[in-house]
Amino acid sequence: MLGHKALKIDEIMDILNSSENDCEIVTDVRKSEKVNVIYIPADVDEVSDNEAIDDDVIEDNAPLSVDIAGTMELEYAVAEVELHALPDQQQNAKAPSKKFISLAHYSPAVWRKRPFAYNNQPENVEAKTVEKVVRTLGGKSPLELFEFFFDENMSNMIINFSNEYALQNNACLDLKQFELKRFIGILFLSGYHSLPQWKLYWSLSPGMEVQIVRNALPRSRFEAIKRFIHLSDNTMLNKQDKFAKVRPFIDASNYRFMQFGIWSHDLSIDEQMLPYFGRHSCKMFICGKPIRFGFKAWCLCLSAGYLYQIILYGGAATPHDKTVGLGGDIVLKLLENVTSPLTHRIFLITISLHFILCVF
Structure with missing residues (x-):
């Protein structure tokens, strides 16, 4: 009192x-x-x-x-x-209220560096798995390595979706495989050789002319592919999925990311921003990030940065397990791709380590 x-x-x-x-x-x-x-x-x-x-x-x-x-x-x-209440006053006596103690009452936390005590020490078999990957990928050129991920099945999927979308709009695209590869190559080139407008890559001006682009595709053909290129079938979209337009491409990419297995002992689960400045209901703004505008994705990566799995964040309405929360559900879904958890150490940056224990 x-x-x-x-x-x-x-x-x-x-x-x-x-x-x-x-x-x-x-x-x-x-x-x-x-x-x-x-x-x-x-x-x-x-x-x-x-x-x-x-x-x-x-x-x-x-x-x-x-x-x-x-x-x-x-x-x-x-x-x-503490007063002893009389028998006739015991019914009217009230329990003392608990006093709230603010966080300012406690001294700041002091972090100490010490080795983590594992209940089960992970078995490191990275050397054996890396040896298998080196035998498969050793001596390959950059183009050959790219074709491990963007293979013929992936390109045929995009070609079929794009041609079908063009027919739905009363147009005939008839996209070929070599044209799709050249189109993607021009997009890669524009990433580091930027011009004010994409049409200037076909300019005849000496200061802007890019001869390799003009020789690869005519400007009208590039514009037609850019207009009708599609990554899904519009007639079979899942209305509950906000990323239905790119879902087939994301699933196919995740499958190819895992084609060599998981060969790293140390794995990391964290969020990543994909830059995007257009209009979409899932576009986010996160202040203080190097990439402030774009899509947020959760990634399972090795310590060197190689991506194994990616899950795009569709907002608060994303279906997830309520018992473990959104973050825990994402961790469990990413770890479903790890066939032998006891051979890896998994580091979580922003998500509690409690969820990783559920896997073991």
Whole structure:
């Protein structure tokens, strides 16, 4: 409970500055976590502060020894004394309320670096798995490595969806495989050789002409492919999936990311921003990120940065397991692709480690 005491300024200052515990008020004040000094203004007909102070006797840095007009009260906590209630008063007795302690009451956390104690030490078989991958990919050119992921099945899928979309719009695209590869090559080139407009890649101006682009595809053909290229069948879209337009391509890419298996001992699960400045209901803005506008995706990667699996975030309405929450559900879905969890160490940056224990 709270204690109140009407005192003058000098008396209040003596109590607050006192270091002795022989006075009951001083003892209660020193034990209190919070002490309030309350000023109650005087009535209108009483003398004012200025009238009660003689300006001639006040020196610089001299303590104010006179009291101000009005009343001063000292409010402090008083320890509650447990009283034995009488039999007829026990029913009316109320349990003491719990006192809330703010976070400011606790001292800041001190982090200490120490080795993590594993219940089951992961078995490191990275050397054996890496050896298999090196035998498969060793000596391959960059184009051959790219074709491991963008293979003939992937290109045929895009060609079929694009030609079908063109027919739905009363046009004949008749996209060929070599044209699709050249179209993607021009997109890659424009990533580091940027011009104000994409049409300028076919410009005849000496300062803007890009001969390799002009020789690869005519501008009209590039424009037609750019207009009708599609990654899904519009007649079979899942209306509940906000990424239905790219879902077949994402699923096919995830399958190809895992074609060599998981050959890293250390795995990381974290979120990543994919830059996008167009209009879409799933586009996000995250202040303080290097990429502030775009789509957020959860990724399962190895320590060197290779991507194994990706899950795009579709907003708060994304279906997930309510018992573990959205973050935990994403972790469990990504770890479903890890066939031997005991051979890996998994690091989670923003998600609690509690969910990884569910896998074991």
